[in-house]
Amino acid sequence: MNFPKKMIALLALLPGLAFANEGGFPLDKAPERASLSSLQNGAKLFVNYCLNCHSASAMRYNRLKDLGLTEDQIKANLLFSGEKVGDMMTTALKPADAKAWFGAVPPDLSVIARAKASGAGTGGDYLYTYLRSFYKDDTRPTGWNNMVLPNVAMPHAMWQLQGVRTVKMVEEKDPHDHTKTVHKFGGYETVAPGVMSATEFDTATADLVGYLEWMAEPAQGTRKRLGVWVLLFLSLFSVLCWRLSASYWKEVK
Incomplete structure (x- = not known):
């Protein structure tokens, strides 16, 4: 829980609340993260990288006591702009400004994990894959794109942790017409490494x-x-009822 606060806009503007589906980019299984230390680190990452532009208006800071944090720890590590421990997790970014600057208001993330559940996987699977699937794309306004949600409006907020990557596309025969070729995802290529290794970044994302x-x-x-x-x-x-019933009907017979 020692990441500095980054003033990087996390603008998850998800057009139409699109979901990954059977025909989309395959979702990776999100690792289970139930330990208090993991959830505390996740809360720190959320405040540092998400809360600058997104709100979590259904959550109060003091609810983080359920994760084993004391009020003093919350004040020292998670409050940076004069908020109080009893305040809601809101952003200072005004909706009107967000609309003018980015074309849409960043969604509230209070229940994003539940909202993103689909037939292709849980909301956790979607988010875990999505946050790890950004790549550099100079044709996009933000300079970033995403394999899970193509043409996403959001930049890669955690690029300094993961590094800068591009995608490698490979040509294959069209399975429906062998006279044609199609381009398919062939993996990522690292342009500049991040401060974390791939394993460390996957752990932090989880x-x-x-x-x-x-x-x-x-x-x-x-x-x-x-x-x-x-x-x-x-x-x-049920066992007690079963034995009681058997005893009762035995006497009746």
């Missing part, structure tokens, strides 16, 4: 996505733990 999933449903862990005890109780109750 932490960020884990936090986004937690933020979309903070009570999810408690619900799952209670669910286990409820199922155990119902199982025990």
Whole structure:
């Protein structure tokens, strides 16, 4: 949790709330991130790289105490612009300014992990693949593009961590017409390395996505733990009812 705050616009302007589907770019499985240390790191990344332009208006800073952070830690590591611990996670970017500068208002990220779930994968899978699929494209206004969401309006906010990459396209025979060729994704090529290795960046992205999933449903862990005890109780109750029923009908016979 020692990343400096970056004034890099994270403008996830997702046209039409597009989802990855069976015919789109394949989604990678997002690693599970349930430990408090991972979620704390994800919260730090979220504040440093997302909250400059996006709000999370359904979340208060003090809810981060559920991740094991104290009020003093929240103040020291996650509050930078005079916010109070009880405030909502909002951005100083005015919607009118965002509309004028970028053509659209950056969406609220409170429940983005749930909103992005589709038949092709969970919302976490979508976000994990999306955040790791940026590449340099000088034809785009921001200079960046994305394999999951082509022609995305958002720049690569974490490029200093991951580095600068381009895509390699390969020619293949069109499976429907062998007289023609099609261009397919052939991998990424590193132009300039980032401050993190590929493995480190994947881990950091997984932490960020884990936090986004937690933020979309903070009570999810408690619900799952209670669910286990409820199922155990119902199982025990079913056995008791079964034996009681058998004993009752035995006397009737």
